[in-house]
């Protein structure tokens with residue numbers, strides 16, 4: 566008997582464009598949720614968007630509660646849960662960067678209430694996904710969380726955010742090329758379940774971003790539009806797959822390892838981008854497409870070397886040789902690279 570089943574949890578309303586922050590209340594009302602909103606935000610996002618969202622809910626006759634967080638920690642998640650558990654709170658609205666979005670979706674999952682994502686930075690595809698990533702000590706927990714019922718992405722605000730946040734979002738998308746390669750490899754070698762549609766969508770998203778790279782420029786609102794659409798599409802691919810596989814392979818393991826061992830880890834997207842150059846080299850060899858990945862990253866101002874990430878060579882080698890230990894996810898790193906091979910990959914690709 567055929568007993569397979571699958572759940573694909575997608576946002577119902579995705580509102581992207583100039584000034585759409587003012588449509589937040591309408592986008593939420595259309596979901597027919599009961600109760601009052603709990604708006605979670607952090608200092609800068611509150612100034613650029615959070616306070617306006619709170620005001621708009623109050624003007625609509627609701628009684629919004631507000632929690633401001635400083636960091637993405639389990640303590641911050643607990644603080645949000647405490648308020649979110651209140652019977653009057655019907656749903657949670659995260660207004661901020663990845664930090665706020667992750668904390669809000671984790672709290673929403675815990676109290677079993679709806680989550681609305683209002684990103685103020687197009688910095689990675691977590692703004693649409695059902696996963697959260699919370700650092701703890703020298704490790705990082707990537708956990709299942711509540712996917713957004715609605716996403717409201719105001720390109721006017723996103724284009725005004727620091728340019729590095731946008732280039733980090735672009736690099737996170739470009740890394741889909743190697744993530745899908747790793748997924749296909751794991752399917753062939755380890756019989757890991759592969760979803761053709763999610764894989765194709767993820768790859769196409771990266772292709773479209775690269776094709777539009779000329780229009781991705783600082784202070785150009787169209788850039789925020791292109792990147793946000795790609796982040797939504799990548800998030801949808803993850804929802805279809807029911808895992809982050811379409812958007813997270815060995816290049817992500819490398820970045821997660823840097824978050825643990827680097828003295829000053831930098832933006833997630835920038836780290837995975839550099840990782841992607843090297844893992845593409847491992848997949849396709851010295852004459853392969855790693856130059857295309859490097860050039861695509863360079864064309865949107867994203868880092869392509871250890872130096873530009875603020876890393877020394879030895880940290881890169883340590884991250885490459887130990888990244889396979891991060892989680893049980895088969896990738897081109899297999900059961901680990903030798904130090905010599907890691908040095909060669911990083912050297913040939915110009916990362917070190």
Ligand SMILES: NC(=O)C1=CN([C@@H]2O[C@H](COP(=O)(O)OP(=O)(O)OC[C@H]3O[C@@H](n4cnc5c(N)ncnc54)[C@H](OP(=O)(O)O)[C@@H]3O)[C@@H](O)[C@H]2O)C=CC1
Nearest residue numbers: 607608609637662663664685686688691696697698726833
């Ligand atoms: N769920 C997932 O799949 C993933 C989650 N992550 C997580 O996401 C977080 C990183 O996300 P990221 O967005 O880079 O970081 P943050 O949310 O920390 O935002 C980066 C900085 O930008 C500020 N900021 C946000 N929006 C604006 C704006 N519009 N204008 C000016 N400044 C702004 C923030 O201010 P302030 O300090 O006031 O908030 C913060 O100082 C980490 O916690 C990481 O673990 C990373 C990758 C994937």
Ligand SMILES: O=C(CO)COP(=O)(O)O
Nearest residue numbers: 690698707809812813817
């Ligand atoms: O960053 C992600 C996808 O771009 C999520 O990946 P992880 O599952 O590795 O945290």
Ligand SMILES: [Zn+2]
Nearest residue numbers: 689690737837
């Ligand atoms: Zn990522």
